[in-house]
Amino acid sequence: MARATSAISRAKPATTAGTSQSEYLDSSEKELLDCLRAGDNGCYEILVRRFGPQVLATAKRYLRSDADAADCFQDTFLAVFKSIDKFEQRSTIGTWLRGITINQCLMRIRAQGRRQEDSIEHLLPVFDEKGNRMDSCSSNGSCQIDELLDTAQMKQLVREKILELPDTSRVMLLLRDIDGYSTKEAATILGISVTAAKTRLHRSRTALGALLKPEMERLKYHADV
Amino acid sequence: MLTCKEFDDFMVDYLEQGLPVWRNFMCWLHVKMCRECADFVRDYKRAVKLGQIAFDSPDEPVPDFVPEELIKAALSHRRSN
Ligand SMILES: [Zn+2]
Numbered sequence: 001m002a003r004a005t006s007a008i009s010r011a012k013p014a015t016t017a018g019t020s021q022s023e024y025l026d027s028s029e030k031e032l033l034d035c036l037r038a039g040d041n042g043c044y045e046i047l048v049r050r051f052g053p054q055v056l057a058t059a060k061r062y063l064r065s066d067a068d069a070a071d072c073f074q075d076t077f078l079a080v081f082k083s084i085d086k087f088e089q090r091s092t093i094g095t096w097l098r099g100i101t102i103n104q105c106l107m108r109i110r111a112q113g114r115r116q117e118d119s120i121e122h123l124l125p126v127f128d129e130k131g132n133r134m135d136s137c138s139s140n141g142s143c144q145i146d147e148l149l150d151t152a153q154m155k156q157l158v159r160e161k162i163l164e165l166p167d168t169s170r171v172m173l174l175l176r177d178i179d180g181y182s183t184k185e186a187a188t189i190l191g192i193s194v195t196a197a198k199t200r201l202h203r204s205r206t207a208l209g210a211l212l213k214p215e216m217e218r219l220k221y222h223a224d225v
Numbered sequence: 226m227l228t229c230k231e232f233d234d235f236m237v238d239y240l241e242q243g244l245p246v247w248r249n250f251m252c253w254l255h256v257k258m259c260r261e262c263a264d265f266v267r268d269y270k271r272a273v274k275l276g277q278i279a280f281d282s283p284d285e286p287v288p289d290f291v292p293e294e295l296i297k298a299a300l301s302h303r304r305s306n
Contacts, residue, residue, distance in 0.1 A: 041300075048299050052291040061280060070295055077299040125265065131228025133261040151278075158279035177273050178280045183237070198237045209265075209272035216268060222278055223271035 062105035117166035123210035161211040169204035227255045
């Protein structure tokens with residue numbers, strides 16, 4: 001647990017790199033931070049109401065059930081209340097909160113134990129003895145053009161496919177491609193080598209691609225525009 | 226020329242432009258010459274982009290609704306700790 005906390009505090013999203021401390025908080029965030037550090041109950045409520053939607057959305061990305069996401073919401077704000085004095089202002093409050101939320105999610109996933117994860121081997125490319133790619137599964141062109149999905153349907157479908165990935169793959173994909181951590185930062189958070197993180201990321205993306213492939217004809221419009 | 230398997234091994238670094246110049250060129254050449262890998266890269270990039278669109282950017286405003294009881298619980302949680 002402690003390792004995860006310190007790892008996530010070391011691994012900042014790439015968007016926050018290379019700026020001096022004072023540049024992250026605007027005047028309203030500085031004001032809020034001062035107020036929080038003074039222990040003002042009203043300011044805690046402002047914090048929860050302003051950042052609650054973001055915290056809950058992040059928790060729902062990482063955790064499979066709404067009940068777990070709700071518990072994570074509580075744990076995140078409790079952790080924030082306890083550590084507000086340690087916030088070093090090297091990111092915005094929102095970025096800092098996202099790191100704490102993800103950390104709480106990862107602790108929860110780990111605490112649920114390493115369940116036997118489904119293999120994704122069947123979703124990975126197959127190569128012949130000479131190293132040539134063999135087309136393992138294909139249904140390209142199977143959908144009619146009039147079956148195009150609107151944005152809301154597309155988002156729902158892609159989210160469902162990401163949820164089909166085992167936790168190990170899903171978390172890697174979320175950290176790197178959705179929450180914007182670099183591969184190195186994601187490796188630090190997960191306590192694995194950069195090489196292992198790259199392999200895991202590649203397998204996760206490949207597996208997602210294979211899961212989406214049967215639907216790609218109706219989805220590609222959203223990705224190509 | 227690289228084999229498809231070798232190209233696959235370099236793909237993450239290739240797409241992040243993290244390869245030495247010569248190896249990067251070999252990967253680029255492989256994609257130009259190999260229809261299967263070109264298709265694979267195209268679908269792979271689409272999958273990444275669709276994932277990002279599906280969750281929007283974390284920095285965007287989140288239109289998610291937080292139940293009032295969850296907010297109240299978080300605040301009372303704090304007071305009791
Ligand atoms: Zn190839």
